[in-house]
Structures are given as C-alpha cells and as structure tokens.
Amino acid sequence: MRLPPLKALPVFEAAARLNSFSAASEELAITQSAVSHQIKQLETYLGERLFWRSGRRVTLTDEGRQYFDAIGSALLQIERASEQLLGHEESRLRLSVFSSFAVRWLVPRLPDLQRLHPQIDLALEMSSENPVLSDRVADCFITIHRDSRAYSYDLLYEERLFPVCSQDYWQRMRRELGRDVEPERRDEQPVSPGEMAGFPLLSTHSIFDRPAGDWEAWYSAAGELMPTGTRVQHFSHMLLALEAARFHQGIALTNDYMLSTRKDSEDFVRLPTHSVVTGDKFYFAWKTSRRRERGIQTLRRWLVDEAIRGGLRGE
Known part of the structure; x- marks a missing residue:
C-alpha cells in the first residue's frame, strides 16, 4: 500500500x-x-x-x-x-440550510432533536442561495438541487405558494368585498383572482428571480394574467414579505414551512383561494461516501420524520 x-x-x-x-x-x-x-x-x-x-x-x-x-x-x-471505538458518542455536524427554512421550520424544532439525540452537536450554516455541495462547506445540506452524483438525497418538501394576510387585514378585505354581513365561516366563498388584484400584493423576488414572478405564476395557475395596474410591493425574500403582511400591508404568497410551527402563524389568515406549485423540492443531502456515519443518518431520519409529522411530506 x-x-x-x-x-x-x-x-x-x-x-x-x-x-x-x-x-x-x-x-x-x-x-x-x-x-x-x-x-x-x-x-x-x-x-x-x-x-x-x-x-x-x-x-x-x-x-x-x-x-x-x-x-x-x-x-x-x-x-x-x-x-x-473509544465510546465517544458525540457527533459534530455542520448543516447548511436556507435562512428562511432554518428560522421558520428547523430552529423551533431543535429542542426536540436535542432531547431525542443529545449526542448530536449540530452547527447551522446559513445559506441565502443554493449551497455548493462540498465537505468544505458543510457535512450535510438542505438543498433544492440534485446536481451532484457524489451525494444522496431524501425529499423533505415540495413547495407550493398560497396567499395569506393578517387577521386585521382579512377583516378589512371582507368589509370591502361585502362579506361582513354574515359571520365568518370555514367554508368562506373563494376570493377570485380579480378580487385579489384590488388589494396590495406583496411579492418575493427570490422565488422566481424576477419582479412579481410569484404573483404572475399564481395568476397563471388560475388561467389568467395579472391585471394591469395591480399594486405590487417588492421584497427580496419571503421572510420580509411575510413580516409586511403581519403588519397589515397587503397579501403575501408564502409556503407551508413558513407557517408550520410558529405560534405567530395564528396572526395570519390563509385566504380561501387556490395555491401554486413552484417546482422547487427541498432535499436533505449527504455525501454517499459518508452514508455509514451514524450522526448523518440519525439527523436524516429525524428530519424526514419531522417533515412527515408536520405535514410537509407524505408517508
């Protein structure tokens, strides 16, 4: 040798x-x-x-x-x-993860990971864009691309967008749409795309990498074009658009993991209308050559179980 x-x-x-x-x-x-x-x-x-x-x-x-x-x-x-062999069970892992996914979905669940698997010492590496899959960056990743043959992937979530606004803003919408004459019901009449255009739309640029691309896709899913003159307020990231919606500035498009576990998700109303699938799929990725490492496999199983339990992914 x-x-x-x-x-x-x-x-x-x-x-x-x-x-x-x-x-x-x-x-x-x-x-x-x-x-x-x-x-x-x-x-x-x-x-x-x-x-x-x-x-x-x-x-x-x-x-x-x-x-x-x-x-x-x-x-x-x-x-x-x-x-x-020495009996040291601690596994130190660096996980590269999108900032919004980390803040809104992963971080609130970390106490459960620490309780169930105290041997895992997890360090989060925040990523605003899709990370380069390399040991130099992290030990494992949450990514939307499967472009490296050296890595294995497990699906966590297929993204869909749906409109939300604050509780107060929804009451204002109901008044302006003439729906406040009866008590609010769970089977609320759907809000049409044309009615939506009468209110400010909060857009996230990073989803489709073009201005109002998220709302254009939402209208396209209904077989319509976004009406000319629609008021659109632009934000770089979904976290910002969602915060603007929280403070009654209009209607934002968000996804399931953004409202999955946070207590403040009760501040929002999901509007009775359709959703749109973006085509992005979130995967847990790890280097195939490291597939036998106990810490990586423990983290993989825990993430998949949490995604299923929280409704992000089916069984």
Whole structure:
C-alpha cells in the first residue's frame, strides 16, 4: 500500500479549510514553518501544487480542491470510527440550510432533536442561495438541487405558494368585498383572482428571480394574467414579505414551512383561494461516501420524520 506522508494530511486539511497557514498552525499547535514544511512534503510526493500563496492567505488550486474533498471525507471517517471505538458518542455536524427554512421550520424544532439525540452537536450554516455541495462547506445540506452524483438525497418538501394576510387585514378585505354581513365561516366563498388584484400584493423576488414572478405564476395557475395596474410591493425574500403582511400591508404568497410551527402563524389568515406549485423540492443531502456515519443518518431520519409529522411530506 502506497500512502502519502500521513502526518501531512491533517496539516493540509486544516490549511485548506482555514485558507491560512498561520491559522492552521494555531489550530494544530505547531509552528507556521512546520505547516509549510508538511505542505511542501505533500506537494513533492504528489507532484502537484496544492495552494496558491498570496501574502498570508492561501487558496487551493484545482488539484488541491479535488484532493481536499477526498482527504476531508477520509479524515472525518477515521475520526468517527475512532470515536465509536473509544465510546465517544458525540457527533459534530455542520448543516447548511436556507435562512428562511432554518428560522421558520428547523430552529423551533431543535429542542426536540436535542432531547431525542443529545449526542448530536449540530452547527447551522446559513445559506441565502443554493449551497455548493462540498465537505468544505458543510457535512450535510438542505438543498433544492440534485446536481451532484457524489451525494444522496431524501425529499423533505415540495413547495407550493398560497396567499395569506393578517387577521386585521382579512377583516378589512371582507368589509370591502361585502362579506361582513354574515359571520365568518370555514367554508368562506373563494376570493377570485380579480378580487385579489384590488388589494396590495406583496411579492418575493427570490422565488422566481424576477419582479412579481410569484404573483404572475399564481395568476397563471388560475388561467389568467395579472391585471394591469395591480399594486405590487417588492421584497427580496419571503421572510420580509411575510413580516409586511403581519403588519397589515397587503397579501403575501408564502409556503407551508413558513407557517408550520410558529405560534405567530395564528396572526395570519390563509385566504380561501387556490395555491401554486413552484417546482422547487427541498432535499436533505449527504455525501454517499459518508452514508455509514451514524450522526448523518440519525439527523436524516429525524428530519424526514419531522417533515412527515408536520405535514410537509407524505408517508
């Protein structure tokens, strides 16, 4: 078996992860010259340059990035296997997750995860866009793309959008639509797309990456075009549009996980009208080569169970 200089591998992993030889030396409690020596020894053995140096900062070359992806996983597997034999049950995991999904769905459920699986030490890495699937970013991911063959995926949710507004705003709408003459009923007459256009519509740009794209899709699902002159207020993210709806500024399109467990979901009314499927599917993703890691599989099963129990996903 031909192996590279084994002492150099943890040094390389730390320097690649931290993008700094000095930071790696501090983390490993060795001198910076020792870090440089170990990296040079590894580069000599491989016959490839692993880093580009720029002052105190270093960046991986293409070869270095490819090597880091493989070595990082291998070192983690060695660490996990050793911890199991030593009886150390704690699993440290980094989960990359969309900010809105984390704030509105995941974080309120974390006490249950900690109660059921106290051995999991979970660190959340917030992502505003779809994350790059790599060990350099996180150990596992919640993503809407399945574009890496090196990863496995488990469905959590297929997104649909539906209109909501505040309780006070709904009463105002009922008055203006002439529906306040009778007590409000659960089988409320549907609000038509034309009636919706008479009120300010709060739009989230990031869903379809174009102004009013969410409301255009909602009208299209009803076989209509959004009426010219409709008042639309634009927001970059759904969290902002939902907060504007909470404070009686109009009607927002939101999804199931945004109103799944938060107590303040009672502040909103889901309007009696149709919903639209966006085509986005949320998956829990993990590197297939790490499929035997107990912590990742425990977290995967817990997330899927919670998605089923909360109604995001069917059995």
